[in-house]
Amino acid sequence: MPKIGNIELPDFPLLLAPMEDVSDPPFRALCKEQGADVVYTEFISSEGLIRDAAKSVLKLDIYEKERPVGIQIFGAELDSMLQAVDIVEQSNPDIIDINFGCPVKKVVCKNAGAGILRDIPLMVKLTEEIVKRTKLPVTVKTRLGWDSNSIKIVEVAERLQDVGIMAISIHGRTRVQMYKGEADWRPIAEVKNNQRMQIPVFGNGDVDTPEAAAKMRDEFGLDGAMIGRASIGYPWFFKEVKHYFETGKHLDPPTMPERVDAARRHLQMAIDWKGEKLGVFETRRHYTNYFKGIPHFKEYRTKMVTSDDAVDVFAAFDEVLEKFGDFQFA
Numbered sequence: 001m002p003k004i005g006n007i008e009l010p011d012f013p014l015l016l017a018p019m020e021d022v023s024d025p026p027f028r029a030l031c032k033e034q035g036a037d038v039v040y041t042e043f044i045s046s047e048g049l050i051r052d053a054a055k056s057v058l059k060l061d062i063y064e065k066e067r068p069v070g071i072q073i074f075g076a077e078l079d080s081m082l083q084a085v086d087i088v089e090q091s092n093p094d095i096i097d098i099n100f101g102c103p104v105k106k107v108v109c110k111n112a113g114a115g116i117l118r119d120i121p122l123m124v125k126l127t128e129e130i131v132k133r134t135k136l137p138v139t140v141k142t143r144l145g146w147d148s149n150s151i152k153i154v155e156v157a158e159r160l161q162d163v164g165i166m167a168i169s170i171h172g173r174t175r176v177q178m179y180k181g182e183a184d185w186r187p188i189a190e191v192k193n194n195q196r197m198q199i200p201v202f203g204n205g206d207v208d209t210p211e212a213a214a215k216m217r218d219e220f221g222l223d224g225a226m227i228g229r230a231s232i233g234y235p236w237f238f239k240e241v242k243h244y245f246e247t248g249k250h251l252d253p254p255t256m257p258e259r260v261d262a263a264r265r266h267l268q269m270a271i272d273w274k275g276e277k278l279g280v281f282e283t284r285r286h287y288t289n290y291f292k293g294i295p296h297f298k299e300y301r302t303k304m305v306t307s308d309d310a311v312d313v314f315a316a317f318d319e320v321l322e323k324f325g326d327f328q329f330a
């Protein structure tokens, strides 16, 4: 069974990917309930944390019920990253994750995120110092390389292991690819097949069906799957994959009452956590997926995503349940 440091995980664990503006405490809690074995926060700027920027600090909040949870940080300045580690530790996460994969220009141009894939010695050095700074297990999330001509992930993963990381998650795309094309899991399998690798190697990118997860496990031999987009507004994905692993069959999709219940609880947790205004606003992006596939739904969706008042949104949920309670999802 794979382990991250002392954290014991089930066979082929499913990890909720860090996702900006998505992987917040309410969403992580729902994913955990539905079978995610490890959850990660969205990335948090080391510079923001040390400036005590309120938005960055809010992202450090974790609920007990979501453990084990990793807090992900990004940056390229050693000093800021180390100070950020000290701040992150005060939130008592189970894991500290370093983001070496974000492809966004404003991150990359400062050499952070996937930008660091152009400077492997700096990537290794930063990692080494972070590992030394904390007693918590450190994990890394990265991509295959900067571009298709510079894929050195086998060597990179081994060097990161040698400086003490406890697991690596690899998104099967290069920085240049951004999110285009298909994720290529073959180089991730090469990392796993490297005889010197001892730590878990988790695959990421395009795991969007239970079959894809099974393929990552059975054909590519990876230690677990990190799941991002397939879970947005669909925390049931984790349970569906696990059911498929156990039975070889597909679980029935969640019913309307289950979806409405999840949407309600999601909104309520978000309000309790951030207050009504932000809670209402930030939960909106999940509703489309919660209620995907229902014909003539626009009117109700509009109600959910346009009102600033939680009472109206809860009323819209009640209305949806009343009107579409028996709807059969495909």
Ligand SMILES: Cc1cc2nc3c(=O)[nH]c(=O)nc-3n(C[C@H](O)[C@H](O)[C@H](O)COP(=O)(O)O)c2cc1C
Pocket: 017, 018, 019, 020, 021, 022, 041, 042, 043, 072, 099, 101, 102, 141, 171, 204, 205, 206, 207, 226, 227, 228, 229, 230
């Ligand atoms: C909305 C969104 C936000 C993301 N934010 C982060 C982030 O904060 N940190 C990170 O390492 N990756 C981030 N990613 C990348 C995902 O973690 C993941 O690597 C990518 O979506 C591929 O996996 P998937 O095909 O399962 O979605 C983000 C992806 C999406 C779609």
